[in-house]
Amino acid sequence: MTAPDSHLAGSHLTIDLAALADNYRTVVQKAPTAECAAVIKADAYGTGLEPSAQTLWDAGARTFFVAHPQEGAKTRALLPEATIYVLNGLVGDDSSAEFDYYRMNALRPVLGCREEVTLWQDYCADRGESLPCAIHFDTGMNRLGLSLADAEELSTARQQAKPAFALELIISHLVCADEPAHPKNREQLEKFRAVRRLFPDVRASLANSGGVFLGPDYHFDLCRPGIALYGGAVVDGAPSPMRVVATLKTRILATRTVAKGQTVSYGASETTRRDSRLAIVCLGYADGYLRSASSSDAKKGAKVSINGHPAPIIGRVTMDLIIVDVTDIPADKARRGDWAEFFGSQIALDDVAKAAGTISYELLTSLGLRALRNYL
Structure with a gap:
């Protein structure tokens, strides 16, 4: 049974991959001092993970963010040299099979609570391998993320003894980045700066799509644009500067x-x-x-x-x-x-x-x- 051709399909969804690549390059130009990653979770925001990820790689993206490990494994099969972070962290039942899945697919979990940090630490220690990860610190979302007190404890422990894992990135997530004048943006920035001071040798990432357009203070080492790549507005109530995808x-x-x-x-x-x-x-x-x-x-x-x-x-x-x-x-x-x-x-x-x-x-x-x- 063959797929319907254009005369038989009820509706058509056209994805302009050239526009997607242009949008990535636009974001890169907005943050010239930081690396620009690409968020491709949720099937690349509904546009299709494989074609969109390949397009973004060809446009220059080398770091990708997904939500679930299965998305990460699909991306790894397509892009063997990419750096891939899994935003939802360790989503399984704490069994070694889940950790093995991350290791075999060279995925980096974004650890979002103290329990996950301990689990990843123990797994790496048991295997004798310093596997890479990121840690998410909460600066105002009250969703995933460790507290500033947790950050201070981890920083102290890290100075006293080298952890079994390789901490490659610290991140937080902006709450109101699409509202440039919202005071929450500056509040979160200051909190994240405090976290960054505790981990001066680790790369840092705060800016999502809206955060990129807030200016260089928010860019740090790595930006994580999502909706902007796919043509969505980056400032609430303002026309999108991005191309239609x-x-x-x-x-x-x-x-x-x-x-x-x-x-x-x-x-x-x-x-x-x-x-x-x-x-x-x-x-x-x-x-x-x-x-x-x-x-x-x-x-x-x-x-x-x-x-x-x-x-x-x-x-x-x-x-x-x-x-x-x-x-x-x-x-x-x-x-x-x-x-x-x-x-x-x-x-x-x-x-x-x-x-x-x-x-x-x-x-x-x-x-x-x-x-x-x-x-x-």
Whole structure:
């Protein structure tokens, strides 16, 4: 059984790998004194781990961050010379099999609590191998990360006796980097500087995508851009300076005219306010397009673009179909077979996310596998 060709696929997801590479180079230019890594977790933010990782390697990335060890192993098979960190650290049941998996795939766990530090220390001591790792220190997220008190204890212990493992990197994670004026940014910076002073011989990393654009104070030795690489905004409420990487589009299956006062889609949650022309398109939440982008009488949803004309979704997003109000588009510009762009160069990814009450990260990583993927 062969995969459907472009004439049979209901929706198309186009990934512009040249734009991905350009976005990486843009971030590199923003942080010229630091190494620029690439975050490729969650299937490279929904764009496909293998093609995106290879593109980023070719563009110059040598250090990669994933969330889970399986993602790391997949990256290792593709990029045998890359440095690969696993952000979620030791996620298993503390058995040696998990540690062996990290070792065999040359993965570096990012240790996020004291227990993990002890486990990695014991494993390295038992094997007599100084295996590399990173340690995450919390500076205000209150998620993963050791405390400043933990940092002081570890620093003292490290000065007294060489640890069994090789500490290659210390990291923390910014909470409000997409809000440049937020005081939390400076607060976290000062806390991370205090940690850095305790480990002056270890490379340090604080800046995520937004952090890169906060300026050189936040760059340290290594930046970890994620969403910026994939075309998402780096400053909340401001247009993204990055190139569009992902474009989601589908075809119009049919059009119909509906009189004023008729309800549309499930739940009868939206009523036409005029005689309307509607287009039914071949996309739904089973494709990863969020149901929260629906429209109703109480709340307007996301928009699409058809032949360069914006058109609002009307009613609820359903599993396989979405209804769009094309009343304001000339009839010959919104016909059966025409393409509707749901995000891309005509409809900004972050605008769709905002209409859905979420962020571009969720929208990208929710994309399903049903769309025909085209890599440029």
